[in-house]
Amino acid sequence: MRYVVLSVPDFCLHSLLRGDPALAGRPVGLVAGEGGKARVTEASSEARGVTAGLAATLAMSRCPGIVLRPRDPEAETESHRLLVAAAFTLSPRVESTGAGCCTVDLQGADPVRTEALMRLRAAELAGAGLPVRIGAGETPVLASYAARCAQPVLIVRDPAGFLGPLPIGFAEPTPEQLGILRGWGIATLGALTALPKAEVGRRLGSEGVRLWERAAGEATRALRHVEPARSFAAQWDYDPPVESTEPLFFKLRRFAERIALELRGSGFVAEKLSLTLLLEDGADHRREFRLPEPGADVEGWLRVLSSHLCGVRTDARVSGVRLVAAPARPPEKQDGLFDTGLRDPASFWENLARVAAIVGDDRVGTPVPADTHRPDAFALERPAEAVPPADAPLIHPPCGPTLRRFRPPWPVRVACDRGAPARIEGGRLDGAVCAAIGPWKVSGDWWKPQAWAVETWHVELSGGGLYQLARTDEGWCVEGMLD
Amino acid sequence: MHGSSHTVSALRSLLSARFPERRHRACGGVAASVGPIDEALGGGLPAGRLTELVCEAPSVGGQTVVARLLAATQAARQRIALIDGADGFAPGSVPGDMLRHLVWVRCGGPEQAFAAADILVRDGNYAVVILDLRGCAERILRRTPTSVWYRLQRAAEAGTVAVLVQTSFALVPAVPSRLVLHGPLSLGDCDVAQEAVASRLSVRMDRSHAEAPRELAG
Numbered sequence: 001m002r003y004v005v006l007s008v009p010d011f012c013l014h015s016l017l018r019g020d021p022a023l024a025g026r027p028v029g030l031v032a033g034e035g036g037k038a039r040v041t042e043a044s045s046e047a048r049g050v051t052a053g054l055a056a057t058l059a060m061s062r063c064p065g066i067v068l069r070p071r072d073p074e075a076e077t078e079s080h081r082l083l084v085a086a087a088f089t090l091s092p093r094v095e096s097t098g099a100g101c102c103t104v105d106l107q108g109a110d111p112v113r114t115e116a117l118m119r120l121r122a123a124e125l126a127g128a129g130l131p132v133r134i135g136a137g138e139t140p141v142l143a144s145y146a147a148r149c150a151q152p153v154l155i156v157r158d159p160a161g162f163l164g165p166l167p168i169g170f171a172e173p174t175p176e177q178l179g180i181l182r183g184w185g186i187a188t189l190g191a192l193t194a195l196p197k198a199e200v201g202r203r204l205g206s207e208g209v210r211l212w213e214r215a216a217g218e219a220t221r222a223l224r225h226v227e228p229a230r231s232f233a234a235q236w237d238y239d240p241p242v243e244s245t246e247p248l249f250f251k252l253r254r255f256a257e258r259i260a261l262e263l264r265g266s267g268f269v270a271e272k273l274s275l276t277l278l279l280e281d282g283a284d285h286r287r288e289f290r291l292p293e294p295g296a297d298v299e300g301w302l303r304v305l306s307s308h309l310c311g312v313r314t315d316a317r318v319s320g321v322r323l324v325a326a327p328a329r330p331p332e333k334q335d336g337l338f339d340t341g342l343r344d345p346a347s348f349w350e351n352l353a354r355v356a357a358i359v360g361d362d363r364v365g366t367p368v369p370a371d372t373h374r375p376d377a378f379a380l381e382r383p384a385e386a387v388p389p390a391d392a393p394l395i396h397p398p399c400g401p402t403l404r405r406f407r408p409p410w411p412v413r414v415a416c417d418r419g420a421p422a423r424i425e426g427g428r429l430d431g432a433v434c435a436a437i438g439p440w441k442v443s444g445d446w447w448k449p450q451a452w453a454v455e456t457w458h459v460e461l462s463g464g465g466l467y468q469l470a471r472t473d474e475g476w477c478v479e480g481m482l483d
Numbered sequence: 484m485h486g487s488s489h490t491v492s493a494l495r496s497l498l499s500a501r502f503p504e505r506r507h508r509a510c511g512g513v514a515a516s517v518g519p520i521d522e523a524l525g526g527g528l529p530a531g532r533l534t535e536l537v538c539e540a541p542s543v544g545g546q547t548v549v550a551r552l553l554a555a556t557q558a559a560r561q562r563i564a565l566i567d568g569a570d571g572f573a574p575g576s577v578p579g580d581m582l583r584h585l586v587w588v589r590c591g592g593p594e595q596a597f598a599a600a601d602i603l604v605r606d607g608n609y610a611v612v613i614l615d616l617r618g619c620a621e622r623i624l625r626r627t628p629t630s631v632w633y634r635l636q637r638a639a640e641a642g643t644v645a646v647l648v649q650t651s652f653a654l655v656p657a658v659p660s661r662l663v664l665h666g667p668l669s670l671g672d673c674d675v676a677q678e679a680v681a682s683r684l685s686v687r688m689d690r691s692h693a694e695a696p697r698e699l700a701g
Contacts, residue, residue: 092601107598225630227637266641267605329607342562348608355588355599363589367574367582378574380587387560387584394578400673401680402546403576404617435670460670465541480573482673483538483546 001111001136001155004104004118005147006087008132011079011100012071013042018129019075021250027066031056040068076100078234079130082258086121086132088228088265090114095223101147103140105223108354115155122152128257142217145170159217164190171214177204189215229262232270232325241280241317245309248277248321252305253298255323260296267347268327269294273301275308278320285314294328342385352383373442374452375470375479376405401482403468409477414469421459421469421476429478431461439471458482513611513645516555516678517548519686523662528552528611528645533636535648535661537689538617543664544684545617545649546571551681552611552647553581561610564588564603568596569618593619597631604638604646615649629656653689661690 008014013030017023027047029040038056049062056068076099083102087094091114093105106114118134125132135146137156145166146154156162166189168181180203186192192200192215201209213219234255242248252275263270271294277285289304305323330344342348356364365380412426420436438457445451456479457469466482514527520536521527528534538545549565549572556563557580564586565572572589574582588603590596593616600614614635616624632655639646648655655661666685 092605108602225634227634230637230641267607342608344607347606351602351606352586354602358598359588359590359595363591365587366585367572367587369575369579369582376573376575380589383562383586384583387557387562389560390557391580394580398550398576398578398677399680400675400677401542401544401668402550402677403573404546404571405573406618407570437670437673458670458673464667466668466670466673480571481541481546482668483542483544 001114001143001157002106002138003140003143004087004090004106004114004134004136005097005140005143006083006102006104006121006132006134007144007147008079008083008100008130010042012076013044014130015076015079015100016069016072017044018079018254019072021247023067023069027063029056029059029063029066029068030071031068032070038068041071074236078236078254078258081229082125082128082130082261083132084226085229085258085261085265086125089121089261090117092228092265093223093225094228096226101144103143103223105225106136108358110350110353110357113350115153118153124257124261126152128254137217139217139220140223141214141219145217156217160190163193163215163217164188166190168192168215171211173211174207177208177211180204228266232259232262232268232327233322234259235320235322237278237320238318241319243317245306245312248309248318249302249306251321252323253302255321256298256301256305259323259325260298260301263296263325263327266327267330267344269296269330270301270325271328272326273304274322274324274326275305276322276324277312277314277318278322279314279316280319281316283316285312294330345385372444374444375442375454375456376407401466403480404483405480406478409470409479411475411477412469414471414476421457424459424461424467424469424478426478429461429467431463433459434462435460438469513552513559513561514555515548516551516681517684518682519684520548520662523686523688524660528647529660530610530643530645531640532659533632533639533646533648533655535650535653535655535658535690537650537653537661537663539652539663539665540667542668543666544668544680545664546576547677547681547684548647548664549613549615549649550577550581550677552613553577553585556611557581557584559610560584562586562608563611563613564609565613565615566590566596566599566603568593568614568616571615571618593623593627597627597635600635600646601638604635604644605642607642607644609644611645611647613647613649616654617649617651621652624650624654627654632656632658658690660688663687663689 027044029043029047029050031038032041033039040050040054040059041052043050047063047066050059059066080099084096087102087104091104091106091109095103097103122132122134133147133150134153135143135150137143137146142156142159146156168187168189171189197212200212236251271291273289275287287308366383367378368381370377370379410426410428412424412429414421415423421433423432436457436459439455441455443453455471459469460466468479468482470477470479512527512529514521562584566588568590570589572587588599596614603609603612653661664684665687672680
């Protein structure tokens with residue numbers, strides 16, 4: 001799986017519900033429009049008989065106890081930030097695709113760990129009042145289809161088998177295309193992709209080709225990445241102001257859930273919390289809490305906040321609340337007396353695994369020169385936990401410019417004068433040699449079939465540049481540049 | 484030119500006064516053990532910032548800077564990452580003792596290098612991350628979206644890692660410091676101690692938030 005989509009169905013309704021504890025368990029409908037034109041756009045499962053598009057008056061007659069509310073943009077913003085924060089805990093490459101929808105590029109992430117994280121996040125977000133559906137697939141479009149079918153997590157491992165029975169509406173055909181496809185008797189994505197793509201393109205044009213690609217889950221696109229949270233703060237204004245601590249605790253829990261996820265997504269923990277109660281008379285009540293152990297544990301934070309709020313008395317009602325977390329790096333490991341270990345071992349090894357997933361397992365590590373004079377012989381080993389101290393000063397400290405290798409070496413033609421290179425000709429390098437040092441002749445493994453021998457020269461070209469030339473049985477090549 | 488630099492300085496002062504919390508944290512730096520570079524940067528590679536080192540000609544000493552950084556970080560027992568865009572690092576050209584704190588990422592092109600840098604710069608365990616893009620196709624590098632660089636810059640600012648970007652031409656937009664290595668080395672330098680070679684490198688400060696361009700002869 002390469003992409004993950006986190007999507008919240010009925011996002012506006014769930015944002016409203018998670019922001020107002022009074023609505024819990026009651027039939028609720030979101031309405032748009034005014035007066036007689038007001039229509040229900042989303043309805044909770046408790047609102048029996050009420051569906052999207054129903055007139056508000058009709059909804060009230062079908063479900064007498066229904067609470068009809070307009071959308072709450074502030075609550076939607078808060079919920080979307082929670083969703084984005086959850087996405088950042090999966091990968092740093094996140095796109096805020098739309099309201100209640102994020103797309104994540106998982107390149108480099110460990111699939112087993114990511115799958116476990118996806119299930120954990122789905123459960124956490126459901127607990128925070130945001131029932132998210134998470135789909136994963138090889139393309140963004142495939143992941144979005146999976147998210148629409150997820151309960152709550154679905155990873156598409158067999159795209160053809162998954163896409164085949166899905167209704168054609170998943171590929172979002174235009175009304176004209178839908179009419180034509182119905183005329184052809186096509187009702188599923190599988191039926192459409194069973195037709196040759198070129199033939200579909202011939203009949204439906206380039207739009208038809210794009211529809212076919214969406215139906216096949218092949219359509220891909222570049223994600224517009226968003227930055228992770230830079231400040232870890234949340235604020236809410238109460239209208240009307242509140243007099244008890246229950247609404248405060250409810251809102252603070254929501255804040256803490258989001259801020260904790262944002263901190264985790266950015267690789268931080270909170271070392272300090274700052275709580276501000278904005279009072280109706282314009283004054284404020286401010287208090288800072290230094291956490292006993294820096295962390296991103298919501299329950300721990302709430303324990304600290306509640307023990308303070310239970311004893312607070314204010315002269316006026318509370319019109320707003322603000323919570324700010326001061327970020328810090330996770331607790332550092334205690335170094336040994338004589339070593340300098342990793343500050344954050346978990347993140348170090350996890351990040352190395354992610355880099356290895358991008359470049360290849362055998363292409364990241366600490367280089368260790370092999371015990372041979374063979375050029376460019378080394379092994380990549382697992383980095384050490386602690387940086388060891390330097391050995392005694394070198395008897396022969398390194399001299400001259402350092403070699404920068406060309407891998408693979410550049411084959412060249414070399415004209416020699418009295419045994420030394422005088423001119424180089426080749427695709428990438430061409431010029432007269434104005435000075436040369438060498439040769440250094442080395443050989444090895446003569447007792448094995450893979451015996452080797454090489455003659456090395458350092459040359460300076462008249463046009464500038466120092467290069468290392470090598471002559472083997474196969475001819476001359478430029479091994480690298482002395483830089 | 485003189486007037487515009489005054490205007491920029493005044494604007495910076497105004498922004499610093501208005502938004503003191505947004506000022507860059509002074510969190511030290513990492514000495515590169517290359518005299519002209521440390522001198523130009525006021526002590527070494529600044530932590531929490533990007534520094535671009537442009538090698539505008541062959542054999543101007545870019546790889547020697549890498550070797551000196553390896554020695555300096557080893558002496559300070561710090562961890563260093565080398566993200567090698569064109570896979571040009573030669574472990575055999577550096578004493579083995581100088582490699583034990585290095586994490587070398589052998590990339591197959593700039594896209595892999597940027598993805599690896601995005602991860603390692605956010606890791607809190609490295610003192611220095613070198614992103615070496617020399618040898619990568621210029622056509623691909625020039626197509627790099629500006630947002631990639633800003634993202635890398637923001638990631639560096641969030642931590643204390645010093646990020647050195649090595650390029651063959653000026654590439655990083657709005658980089659806080661850009662140095663140019665321009666004096667080619669000669670074959671006579673092959674017998675000179677590497678430390679002495681590093682101290683002779685010709686470095687030009689092309690861009691700095693702090694100072695106007697100036698020449699620093701090596």
